[in-house]
Amino acid sequence: MTTKPCPICRKPSAPEHAPFCSRRCREVDLGRWFGEDYKVSIAAAATEEGA
Numbered sequence: 219m220t221t222k223p224c225p226i227c228r229k230p231s232a233p234e235h236a237p238f239c240s241r242r243c244r245e246v247d248l249g250r251w252f253g254e255d256y257k258v259s260i261a262a263a264a265t266e267e268g269a
Contacts, residue, residue: 221231224239226246231237238244250256 222237223229224231224243225237226243227239229239232239235241235244238247
């Protein structure tokens, strides 16, 4: 079984922090959501509601 790399630093992911490699990378990702670096597009949300 192969694991995907950590989406933040590209190191191998750790099962206890999946899909991240560490608590640090998990918290970096959470901070990006809070900082609105990631966004869900309106068009995608509207399409899902209509389905």
